[in-house]
Amino acid sequence: MENNTSRVLIVDDMLANRIILSSLLASNGVSSDQVETGMDCINMCEQNRYDLILLDHRMPDMDGVDTLVRLKDIFRTQGRSTPVVCHTTEEGRSNINLYKAAGFADVLIKPIDPKQLSEILLTYLAKQDETIREEQEKKQQEQKEKTEVHVRDEVEKLPLWLKNTPLLDLVQGVTNCETAEDYMETLTVFAASIKQKTNEILNFYEKKDWEMYTMRVHSLKSVSALIGARKLSELAASMEKAGKDKKYNTILDENRYLMEEYRALQTVLSPLIEDKTKKEVPEEKEQKQESAPDFDDRCVLFIEGISSISNKGLAQKLQSADFTVIRCDADPGKIIKHRASADIVIYYPGDDDKSRITVIMNHLGEMCRDDNKILCLVGESSDLEFAMSLEGADRVSKIYRRPVNIDAFVDDIDSFALIEKEYHKKKSIFVVDDDPDFLKIMDHWLSPIYNVYLFSTGEDAIDGLSSYMPDLLLLDYEMPGMNGYELMNRIKSVPETNQIPIIFLTGKNDKEHVFKILENKPDGYLLKSSQKESLLDAISRFFAESAFKASMEV
Structure with missing residues (x-):
């Protein structure tokens, strides 16, 4: 491969992970090839020369370590040395030294942090091409400055009463939602449900129904992080952990702090409820969805x-x-x-x-x-x-x-x-989540681009699939009744629906949780706290790469 610029090989058995990595590399001005198995990686490295290899650890048949051993033999034969970086789940954070001892140059933790990836590129690619370092640093600085200016401008558009509250990190909230308008819409959805959700949490608390209590604070944690309610999100995360660890005395002692913070936000955001006079008209929304630009595909x-x-x-x-x-x-x-x-x-x-x-x-x-x-x-x-x-x-x-x-x-x-x-056909997406706030936010973010159908239970989603086949299913992993894993198994066991791609939505990124998700082999997973731009970009690239993969099979 006679290129004047650096090239990276991505090896991962999950399409969504390859899409995200290739997108992040492209944003750093680095080209990439992508394969899904260790054997594919071996074949590509026998034919081509790469400057860096990003190699998944957990793959079927030949895992990352076995693949690395084969790669080292190839590099020795070719008389060169190529850095191989292991990208793995949170478990890898405690095993970095073991990975390095096995011969990996470094370790990237999933979900990939763009800053961490940039550091990897600067460390291993810039040694070969100094211009890459300069271009990356310049791009990063320009993007950082552009984002900061955009966020400052959008924060300035927020009402004065909102700027005066210490309960919200407005910069983080606007960054997550992209614009002041979307942030205000998200806050309105959040505020409208506080009374009902506090009653639900207290009801489960008083009944000592710790399973449902844990699920409710889990949902609260994710949406709170999205709007920049840092303290509320941290308190909810603490109560969720106590529920998972069965430390119920901790919940009994500290739930009141969670409720105090939640109700304080209700007071702060009350103007949003008082001023909300516009209601969504389903007929108008449906009419908007049906209109799509003509495209000459021939x-x-x-x-x-x-x-x-x-x-x-x-x-x-x-x-x-x-x-x-x-x-x-x-x-x-x-x-x-x-x-x-x-x-x-x-x-x-x-x-x-x-x-x-x-x-x-x-x-x-x-x-x-x-x-x-x-x-x-x-x-x-x-x-x-x-x-x-x-x-x-x-x-x-x-x-x-x-x-x-x-x-x-x-x-x-x-x-x-x-x-x-x-x-180019307008895609249809099913979103399945037991949190009505999160469903409304996803509907607001996705509906301008896709036909969006919302379901609060797995059973409702199954009913929906009996009459309509979506192009993608975004599925909450943890739900009462039929959870995400059980719903995916139901869908994959039926010939009529087993080809529908499924991306899990999760509010947690701990080792045990991520392993459970990956072992189920979905088409990908996204954090519920993902920023609007990141989530839309990931979905768009998923559809684009799926089309490209289909073209390779012709």
């Missing part, structure tokens, strides 16, 4: 390194199959001009100037990664081999060597068009 951008009869013939065949074909010279300026016209890109790298092919591949790789376009290559074997050794090759779905089987080629492009049509 448009192809054909980029020609050289003009030839073969290219003309391929274009004509596509046109006869009802595709709109835009033929374009291999020039970045001309490609940018047509960037928004098509989501299927075909590149014929037939150019004696290898530097030109390098520039075009770099450009197409970045464009297709950012816009989730499908990229195919057509040409002579030697040109295709060179193109596939360059930056951008990781986004190529399929290559076609001359002479091209025209019918198979057209059939593939037709399949790619169906994938793009599905990707």
Whole structure:
């Protein structure tokens, strides 16, 4: 792999984790390849050279340590040394020295902290390329300053009475919710339920129903953290821990502090309830969801390194199959001009100037990664081999060597068009959570982009699945009655629903909890305290990478 910039290989058996890592790497200006098994990692490292490998520890068949041993043999044969960083769950924090003794250069703890990942990149990649360090530091500083200015501006929009309360960290709350408007909406949802939820918590407390009590304070902990109510979140976390550890005397002694803080917030936020005159009209919301922009999924951008009869013939065949074909010279300026016209890109790298092919591949790789376009290559074997050794090759779905089987080629492009049509269709998401506040917040955040259906119990979600199949299910892990694990098993055991991707929502990140989630093999998990931007980005990239994976299987 002859690249002038650093490249990272991500190895993880969970698609969502690969998506998040590749996104974080891209934001640091670092390209990546992704594989899901240890054997895939071995094969990739035998064919390519990487500057850093992020290797999951807990994988089926060949785990991280076994894979590392094989990698060391490959590196010895190749006469080089590549740092391999283990990324694992919270358990790894207490075993860092063991991982290093096994040969790992370092350890990343899931969920990945962007700052920790940046430090890893600065430590191991900057040794090879000093420009990466400078670019990363500059980007980080610019992003930090931009975020701080945005948050300050949004905080200034908040009402004066809210700015005067010491019970809320407004900066953290606005950061989590992204805008002052969304923060006020989230606070309103939170405030409207305080009376009911305090009564519920006290009811379970008085009945000594510690299981339900623990679940209620668990939900309170997550939503409190989201709005920046640090002290309330900490008190709820303390009561949750006492419930989990069966230290009921601690709850009996200290629950009053939790209630005092909760009621104090009720007083502070009372203006939100008094001023709330607008109510959501379901009919208007549904009408808004049904409207979606038209998209021409049968448009192809054909980029020609050289003009030839073969290219003309391929274009004509596509046109006869009802595709709109835009033929374009291999020039970045001309490609940018047509960037928004098509989501299927075909590149014929037939150019004696290898530097030109390098520039075009770099450009197409970045464009297709950012816009989730499908990229195919057509040409002579030697040109295709060179193109596939360059930056951008990781986004190529399929290559076609001359002479091209025209019918198979057209059939593939037709399949790619169906994938793009599905990707651009407005997705539907089921959100299942027993906390009505969290459901309302998710509805507010997600509904401008997706069709959102809310369920407060596993049983209700099962009923919903009997009449409608969503594109994704966001599932609370801990719920009374049918919990997330049991619901997922029900869904996966039925042929009609077992292909629905499931991402767990959790308010906890402790070792035992995360292991339970990962052992169930969901398509990913997200913390309930995730910032709005992070949550939306993770879901968007999940759909984008799922479409790209589907294109690789054509």
